Amino acid sequence: MTVPVTLENARERRVRTGGVELCVAELGEVGQPTVILVHGYPDSKEVWSEVAPRLAERFHVVLYDVRGHGRSTAPKPLRGGFTLEKLTDDFLAVADAVSPDRPVHLVGHDWGSVQSWEFATVRRTEGRIASFTSMSGPSLDHFGHWISNRLKRPTPRRIGQLLGQGVKSWYVYALHTPVLPELAWRGPLGKSWPRILERVEKIPGAGYPTSSLPTDAAHGAWLYRDNVRARLRRPRTDAYAHTPVQLITPLGDAFLSERLYDELELWVPQLTRRTLAAKHWIPRSRPDQLVAWITEFVTSVEGGRPDGVTATGKYADRFGGQLVLVTGAGSGIGRATAYAFAEAGARVVAVDRDAEAASRTAEMSRLIGAPAAWAEPVDVSDEQAMEKLAEKVATEYGVVDVLVNNAGIGLSGSFFDTTPEDWKKVLDVNLWGVIHGCRLFGKQMAERGQGGHIVNTASAAAYQPSKALPAYSTSKAAVLMLSECLRAELAGQGIGVTAICPGFVNTNITSTAHFAGVDAEEEKRRQKKSARLYGLRNYPPEKVADAILRAVVRGEAVVPVTPEARGAYLMSRFTPRALRRIARLEPPL
Amino acid sequence: MTTAVAGELRAKSAELQGFKKVQQLAYECAEAVAARLEPGITEREAARMQREWLRERGVRDWFHLPFAWFGDRTAFVNFRIPLQFFPTNRRLEPGMPFILDMAPVYDGYTADIGYSGSLGINPVQDKLMADLEAHRELILREVRERRPLREIYEDVDRLMVRQGYANRHRAYPFGVIAHKVDRVEQRRWSPHVFGFGTQSLKGLASDALHGHREGWSPLWSPYRFSDHPPQPGLWAVEPHLGFRGTGAKFEEILVVTDSGDPVESAFWLDDDLPHVRRWAEEK
Structure with a gap:
């Protein structure tokens, strides 16, 4: 009997970079195209436990715990240790370790997507990324421009969009308060989080989230504190994607408005849009659909243009x-x-x-x-x-x-x-x-x-x-x-x-x-x-x-x-x- | 007596030769213009190309001026008034289907043809064209059976529904699937109104008058006035299929005679036409 492919029996290695040690897991055949999955907040790579084994049937799948999360070590001091520049270093280190001579396909969810946008839009990663699938995480630079466009030209509709997203971002403001979020996560919030997820987000338990959740969430608060204010105030003006991007938008997302991506074509020359009737945690709630779309997208990028008729319908x-x-x-x-x-x-x-x-x-x-x-x-x-x-x-x-x-x-x-x-x-x-x-x-x-x-x-x-x-x-x-x-x-x-x-x-x-x-x-x-x-x-x-x-x-x-x-x-x-x-x-x- | 019949037959075949020649000329024009179509060309330009090509070869009068339809206009999407048939500034794009439709008069003989194609590959239109073969066979078979034109029209309709297509010839004036064409007197001045040659319109009107008295109509429509067996003469038949923004048609002359022999009673004027050759090649 063959052992079923799961995250538990994945090949693991540790990659050292910039003072931290990252825990990297690999599934599937090495010769196949490499797909790197980047998790969000508050999560660890186990958020992909439903998606990764299914993708591993076709691809060489790589997951890693972002610094300070799961079994990767945290930078010291925490403040200033989570900037997008450092996260980019981490990604390049992992990519070089697992796929030294072939560009990789990037998939990010939530903060994993936010940082992947950085990877896909900075010059130094050019040629290392073959494609990027983004879900529930906008580029902070695009987001910054989105806000300033609406402030500069405030029509009623645009003000409505701004206010709508403003309300959905309540947790971002909360995470900027010192100490309190850490206390909450290590205390009552960390304990009740699995139940909240199950009730509000309708995510079946089954070994997720992992026991490292309180520390992940406490460390991860620095993702916001180190990047959000700086990037939203002074967004980069050259944040153009140098890879094809597939954008998967869950329509029932409680944290992100679908309007955020309205002007994305300006930044991404090759954009494929997908929408899904689901809530925020789609890697948990819709793994089959994600695997199908990622597989299709990666295959079409690998094989040049997909041949045959393409869908032209409105939906x-x-x-x-x-x-x-x-x-x-x-x-x-x-x-x-x-x-x-x-x-x-x-x-x-x-x-x-x-x-x-x-x-x-x-x-x-x-x-x-x-x-x-x-x-x-x-x-x-x-x-x-x-x-x-x-x-x-x-x-x-x-x-x-x-x-x-x-x-x-x-x-x-x-x-x-x-x-x-x-x-x-x-x-x-x-x-x-x-x-x-x-x-x-x-x-x-x-x-x-x-x-x-x-x-x-x-x-x-x-x-x-x-x-x-x-x-x-x-x-x-x-x-x-x-x-x-x-x-x-x-x-x-x-x-x-x-x-x-x-x-x-x-x-x-x-x-x-x-x-x-x-x-x-x-x-x-x-x-x-x-x-x-x-x-x-x-x-x-x-x-x-x-x-x-x-x-x-x-x-x-x-x-x-x-x-x-x-x-x-x-x-x-x-x-x-x-x-x-x-x-x-x-x-x- | 025999000489009279023979003479009539000879006259008849000479006349058919005349129609055949102009129909061939029109299809040559369609193929020549289709070969010169490229991305960015507008319907107006394509119509002008047809007109100029035929004028250079001696065409002076028209049953109707050339039409060109691109993209979803081949399926007459959202056509409400007849003016929408006239060529527009719609530009041709790669993969787009197109239809060229012209009715030149040459030497007093009229042709009316329709040519469907696409710029590059268009699998949907290919399928539509392939499925038109069944309609060509059905129409000929039922005309030979002397079925009332209105019933044949309904049978074509049913076949289209079974194939999953929409009937787009319904959009033509009076919803016609065919109309009579005839010889036209050559004049030095041949004006046209709303795209139709006045000489041809005159012929059609006089046919309509005669028909009205005798119980037939030069227009083959779904209406009661077409509830009669096929009238001898030349009919330009144009079944037009539409499928979700793609249209395809052919148009060619069907000869109907009053002969008792079924094969002689109706036949396509010419079987050496682009769409017929295409079906033969595919087999």
């Missing part, structure tokens, strides 16, 4: 490389949604009972930006087939990041004309399809514990009663309520649930809908007539797809799409009696 920063599964992807809203995710660079699994249509969707998805796309011919109402699909997807493609339960069929006709078979059919697809999807793929998401999002396509019919659509509306109302309940249940696990409620959208649902209580010829006529009416309304499914992506990015709960759906939604809340009158109208078929 490419959010969905790049993610796994998205769409049911009913063979036509209509499902197909448009699959394409929209493909354009954003997501990997797409197109599920439809029509195999040919599904493979068509997958094929076109690959053409417009999906790095990979697969077709899975499955009927969502078939429980066993769905279970098999879930197993296959998990083993072959991975855990789904965004699930879109979209497959649905139409059924119209009076309640008394609707036979039990009709009921069963429409509930099997419209409701049970969604239940199976949420049950199987939602479970995988929850078990992975790294967030995700579920989108269920309900309908405006979920809250707009109609005498013409009793069965269909019932099934969609159930989907809406299921989504709301599931949203409540999964909220604690970082998984969002959205119900999309489109009105009349021009798709082929009209020409496949069943009309209960009429003969085949009359059914054909009504299908044609309703298709014509929907065609005249002509609301394109692409707009619904855009709304779905936007809803995932914003984490919205219920999203009515089309003006009539929004109107009915408002009416259902404020004038339900008027809505009931509308429900009595005979449809013009």
